[in-house]
Amino acid sequence: MVDVSIVEEDEKYIKAELDGIPLSIANGIRRFTMNEVPVMAVEEILIIENTSAMHNEVLAHRISLIPFISDIDRYVAQEECTCGSRLGCERCVVRYVLRAEARDEPVTVYSRDIIPEDANTTVKPVSPKIPIVKLAPGQRLEMELYVRVGRGRKNAKWQAAISSLYEKDGEPGKRILYIESIGFLPPRRILKEAVNIFKKKVQELDEKIKRELEG
Numbered sequence: 001m002v003d004v005s006i007v008e009e010d011e012k013y014i015k016a017e018l019d020g021i022p023l024s025i026a027n028g029i030r031r032f033t034m035n036e037v038p039v040m041a042v043e044e045i046l047i048i049e050n051t052s053a054m055h056n057e058v059l060a061h062r063i064s065l066i067p068f069i070s071d072i073d074r075y076v077a078q079e080e081c082t083c084g085s086r087l088g089c090e091r092c093v094v095r096y097v098l099r100a101e102a103r104d105e106p107v108t109v110y111s112r113d114i115i116p117e118d119a120n121t122t123v124k125p126v127s128p129k130i131p132i133v134k135l136a137p138g139q140r141l142e143m144e145l146y147v148r149v150g151r152g153r154k155n156a157k158w159q160a161a162i163s164s165l166y167e168k169d170g171e172p173g174k175r176i177l178y179i180e181s182i183g184f185l186p187p188r189r190i191l192k193e194a195v196n197i198f199k200k201k202v203q204e205l206d207e208k209i210k211r212e213l214e215g
């Protein structure tokens with residue numbers, strides 16, 4: 001018999017007890033929580049002005065590592081979108097501007113300074129307090145950011161969670177799947193998505209095998 005129960009959870013993590021589930025399946029789901037669950041981060045940056053002491057590449061890299069609270073019901077990955085446009089449409093890209101200037105005093109630019117073009121979007125940095133760069137008096141920053149849906153297997157900046165799988169002490173066959181969310185999605189949603197992705201892959205495989213055997 002196969003059984004799953006949630007034994008512990010809060011807004012950061014979830015612990016699921018898996019009973020009678022083969023190790024390879026449990027491990028597949030664990031890997032999907034990290035590599036396949038879609039989440040949103042900055043994929044492209046157009047730097048209009050940067051007179052800070054930080055080089056463009058370093059600045060862009062820092063910004064790309066900021067996790068965004070993700071809406072994967074509304075947005076899809078660009079390669080899966082029907083628009084077929086490189087620039088993207090309202091289903092596959094969210095645009096932001098980041099503008100800052102230090103006049104007489106030094107200024108620290110934070111993630112809260114990333115302003116969405118669409119004021120109604122729920123997609124925003126997981127915390128408003130992530131420091132990005134310090135500007136000395138007279139320095140300016142202006143850029144456009146393009147946030148898109150991606151997956152951890154494509155780039156680690158889209159990794160939804162850090163997950164592990166271990167056997168319960170003295171209870172062979174019972175395992176704990178521990179999922180810690182990076183912040184893009186609630187842990188429960190990450191687990192649900194990973195299981196759905198697993199299901200989809202098994203269905204695809206099933207169809208391929210059937211076609212192969214019949215063809």
Ligand SMILES: [Zn+2]
Binds near residue numbers: 082084085090091092
């Ligand atoms: Zn699109």
